[in-house]
Amino acid sequence: MAGPEPGLRLRFQRRFLAARPLRSLPWPELEQNLRAAPDSSLLQDILHQTILHPLCVKYPPSTKYRRCFLTELIKKHESTAAEPLDELYDILGDILKEEESTQCYKNYLLPTGDCVTLSESTAIISGGTTGLVTWDAALHLAGWAGGNPEVFRARTVLELGSGIGFTGIAICKTCQPQTYIFSDCHPCVLRQLGENICLNGFQVTWGVQTEPQGQEVEAENCQTPKLIVAELDWGSVTEKQLVGVQADVVIAADVVYDPEIILALIGMLQKLSSSRADRKAPEVFIGFTIRNPDTYHLFQAELDKVGIRWQIIPAHINSNFLYDVQPNVTILQLFI
Numbered sequence: 001m002a003g004p005e006p007g008l009r010l011r012f013q014r015r016f017l018a019a020r021p022l023r024s025l026p027w028p029e030l031e032q033n034l035r036a037a038p039d040s041s042l043l044q045d046i047l048h049q050t051i052l053h054p055l056c057v058k059y060p061p062s063t064k065y066r067r068c069f070l071t072e073l074i075k076k077h078e079s080t081a082a083e084p085l086d087e088l089y090d091i092l093g094d095i096l097k098e099e100e101s102t103q104c105y106k107n108y109l110l111p112t113g114d115c116v117t118l119s120e121s122t123a124i125i126s127g128g129t130t131g132l133v134t135w136d137a138a139l140h141l142a143g144w145a146g147g148n149p150e151v152f153r154a155r156t157v158l159e160l161g162s163g164i165g166f167t168g169i170a171i172c173k174t175c176q177p178q179t180y181i182f183s184d185c186h187p188c189v190l191r192q193l194g195e196n197i198c199l200n201g202f203q204v205t206w207g208v209q210t211e212p213q214g215q216e217v218e219a220e221n222c223q224t225p226k227l228i229v230a231e232l233d234w235g236s237v238t239e240k241q242l243v244g245v246q247a248d249v250v251i252a253a254d255v256v257y258d259p260e261i262i263l264a265l266i267g268m269l270q271k272l273s274s275s276r277a278d279r280k281a282p283e284v285f286i287g288f289t290i291r292n293p294d295t296y297h298l299f300q301a302e303l304d305k306v307g308i309r310w311q312i313i314p315a316h317i318n319s320n321f322l323y324d325v326q327p328n329v330t331i332l333q334l335f336i
């Protein structure tokens with residue numbers, strides 16, 4: 001009898017580790033393969049590539065997510081004539097005994113075989129901010145960056161509104177920037193951001209120098225980027241405070257969600273442009289989830305008012321993190 005479809009195990013592993021919604025899992029394919037398999041080897045394989053994967057054992061996803069995943073897996077198993085697997089019920093029993101936590105881990109596999117592991121909140125709003133979870137635009141922007149590493153390689157990158165760090169950590173692991181500056185303004189977010197950077201094996205430098213950074217190493221030999229975490233408030237930061245940044249590339253994901261912060265963001269970009277010692281404007285890429293078209297169009301209109309040109313970056317076809325590519329996520333390149 002033919003074995004399970006070769007790609008099925010990998011898709012389950014990637015989708016589970018990336019903690020995507022359960023509806024995106026290939027349940028119809030699984031059921032077909034379970035009906036064709038006379039034993040429980042397929043289920044055991046799936047368990048060891050998901051719930052029992054070393055990453056998930058060390059850095060477990062939320063209790064609720066693992067419980068829902070196993071419940072659905074058991075339902076599919078019981079709908080077939082496949083040999084019973086006691087291990088499924090034993091693991092579910094153990095998870096049901098766990099207390100719900102306000103924190104969980106998410107593990108994202110990268111095309112290189114490496115991964116990004118994040119500790120984040122189980123609630124969308126926590127500590128008075130939405131910055132303690134990973135949003136779709138961050139995944140989208142990281143996926144685009146992975147397909148365009150030359151934009152970041154051996155350059156200084158500044159990320160505005162870094163949140164808990166997914167996009168920046170993924171870029172540091174795949175695109176070899178020389179210096180990567182994470183920034184945010186919420187103390188809880190900055191603390192979690194620093195912890196996540198360390199969790200992924202990097203060292204953190206806190207705060208940006210007040211003088212332009214020197215070129216300490218040859219660009220082509222820059223294999224390990226310097227990671228900096230800085231507190232930046234767009235509304236109050238001055239050009240003088242930004243002199244030490246000297247960014248070649250500026251990125252941001254899901255930062256234009258409220259009309260009230262649009263002018264502050266545009267002002268920040270203008271300060272970054274004028275604070276460069278060589279007066280060369282950085283390349284700017286902003287990732288959006290378009291939840292409210294009016295806010296999105298307002299941002300474009302305000303850019304036009306101050307003479308900042310923009311263009312839409314075509315969506316990449318193959319997404320490493322978004323298994324269901326979101327049609328309402330896009331990237332704008334700005335020319336400041």
